[in-house]
Amino acid sequence: MKEITYLEAIREALDEEMARDPSVFILGEDVGVYGGAFRVTEGFYEKYGEWRVLDTPLSESGFTGAAIGAALVGMRPVAEMQFADFISCAFDQLVNVAAKNHYRWGAATPIVVRAPYGGNIHGGAFHSQCIEGFFFNVPGLKIVAPATAYDAKGLLKSAIRDNDPVIYCEHKYLYRRIKDQIPEEDYIVPIGKARIAIEGSDVSIITYGAMVHTATEAAKVLKGSGVSCEIIDLRTILPLDKKSIMNSVKKTNKVVILHEQTKTGGVGAEVSALISENCFDYLDGPIIRIAAPDTPVPYSAQMEEVFIPQPKEVINAVEKLMRY
Amino acid sequence: MDIKREDLLQLYYYLKLTRRFEDRISSLYHQGKILGGAWTSNGTEAVSVGYGYALERNDIAAPYFRDMGVFLIRGITAKRIMAQYFGKKTGVTGGKEGNVHIGDINFGVIGFPSHLADNYPVGTGAALAFKMRGEKRVAVACTGDGGTSRGDFHEAMNFAAVRKLPIVFICNNNQYAYSTPLRLQMTIKNVAERALAYDMPSKTVDGNNVVEIYKAAKEAYEVARNGGGPTFIECKTMRMHGHSEHDSAKYVPRELLEEWKKKDPILNMEKYLLENTIARKEDMEGIELRVKKEIEEAEAFAEESPYPEPDDGLKGLYATPIEEV
Secondary structure (H helix, E strand, O other), rough: OOEEEHHHHHHHHHHHHHOOOOOOEEOOOOOOOOOOOOOOOOOHHHOOOOOOOEOOOHHHHHHHHHHHHHOOOOOOEEEEOHHHHHHHHHHHHHHHHHHHHHEEEHHOOEEEEEOOOOOOOOOOOOOOOHHHHHHOOOOEEEEEOOOHHHHHHHHHHHHHHHHOOOOEEHHHHHHHOOOOEEEOOOOOOOOOOEEEOOOOOOEEEEEEOOOHHHHHHHHHHHOOOOOOEEEEEEOEEOOHHHHHHHHHHHHHOEEEEEEEEOOOOHHHHHHHHHHHHHHHHOOOOOOEEEEOOOOOOOOOHHOOOOOOOHHHHHHHHHHHHHHH | OOOOOHHHHHHHHHHHHHHHHHHHHHEEEEEEEEOOOHHHOOOOOHHHHHHHHHOOOOEEEEOOOOOHHHHHHHOOOOHHHHHOOOEEEEEEEEOOOOOOOEEHHOOOOOOOOOOOHHHHHHHHHHHHHHHHHOOOOOEEEEOOOHHHHHHHHHHHHHHHHHHHOOOOEEEEOOOOHHHHHHHOOOOOOOOOHHHHHOOOOOEEEEEOOHHHHHHHHHHHHHHHHHHOOEEEEEEOOOOOOOOOOOOOOOOOHHHHHHHHHHHOOOHHHHHHHOOOOOHHHHHHHHHHHHHHHHHHHHHHHHHOOOOHHHHHHHHHOOOOOOOOO
């Protein structure tokens, strides 16, 4: 075992997959000579050369389309959005081309789009967004969002080996803040499987990404007052691991859904509907959603703190549910 | 560049097949036998036939929707395409897609998305893969005049030029994007001028002359194949039908159509074959009969083919399915 950060886990996954499979390559803005805006691909240009760590013009739609075309003829491209926010420029290629290729005409499109997302870094409206919701309603895509370094590495490896387009949401706030013990040897984390981050019996907190850590903080406080929280880390957003969600709800009978994405039409709305449809008889109280307010991400630290869900909100929600 | 007699005859055959096949599609559409819409390349067939026929077996085409010639030349049969129009299980996409939304990677044809010029970046990516792997293959991508206004057109042209990728970009300049004439689409006289901004070699050719298009494409493919980078080819032609078969195209001046009618690509080719004593009238009649038979067989095949099971529409979303428990 060794200890590495969330960012190092992403870097290791890329490095190991590129070394293992010559069809894997990286493309995007400033990923080569510069090593990426967040330094994820530092040293890759020297190691793999300019054609496998390809600096592209500033054109997200262009290089995403190119990734798709390369994938259709046998490559496994990993496209980097410098910030997830810029993925909107590639929306058409992802939604109309990548997501529909296999369904429409049977062609596999094994691309990974890395999307450094999320707030709490004072990035303002264009460098902080959660983008998973934009693509959540698009059949044919897969979306993953690791919360730990272990999962960051294992899920990225799975995404690269997967034959479908995968949007890999890597939370910027976690890059250098989270460390994990991970095995020395090769491992993967399967797409489509949630994990129980903390096992508990009184209430289920269903979440993903950086909010897993917010939930964990809240759970620690609640444990002190005798409340046992179960934290479900979804890991894969699309398709949802319905079974893991429902199993937890059937056990605890109380649900808090927590995400950093804005509330309306978000992933939490779908999880909530899923529980209502399938576990209504098991519920002892209302499903509570905690999410960002329906505004762009504000810049000022005071305002951003209101925007990003905080442990206190989770504690309040759980305490409210415990009265049922 | 000398073109062999058999190739000239094949070019003529594919022009005829494309024209007659799409004529039949149009009739069937008006008879209500084809669901949805029907788009043809009437008047512009020389474009897809010319650039499609100039490809090598291992090359890749990223076509658009007036590229029936490319589909047929690559080996996607008239039978499978007709069945596609009928929404049958035996169609190219098994009923998942209709009409010209055709793709089959086994034949080197990338599926056509309706969002025009989307296939410019996608074709560019295939060319990128060829270059990375050191393969002597080329990609070709096509769009119409309207599609050259979209960002994807420019992003692909720029990227391909910067990296000197083995791709040829074709523009079927048929004067109208649906009802919008060129003068409202761009200020330049030739679409090929767009390539100047990317320092990309370009050519404007007679889009109704299949031999000229074939030669231009062949030359550009060889440049690309040998590391010389991309070329842009504008084929100036005229869409003789509406945008799709429901559209009577009243917005197109009749005189313009009359003028272009005289320059019909099939008449052009017949004249060329006769004047150069490459083919006699009887040879051409023979080809006409062969085409007629092929289309009749395609239609019979499509008629007789089964429809997909309704539940087939629920399958095939992912290449690597996730177990639903």
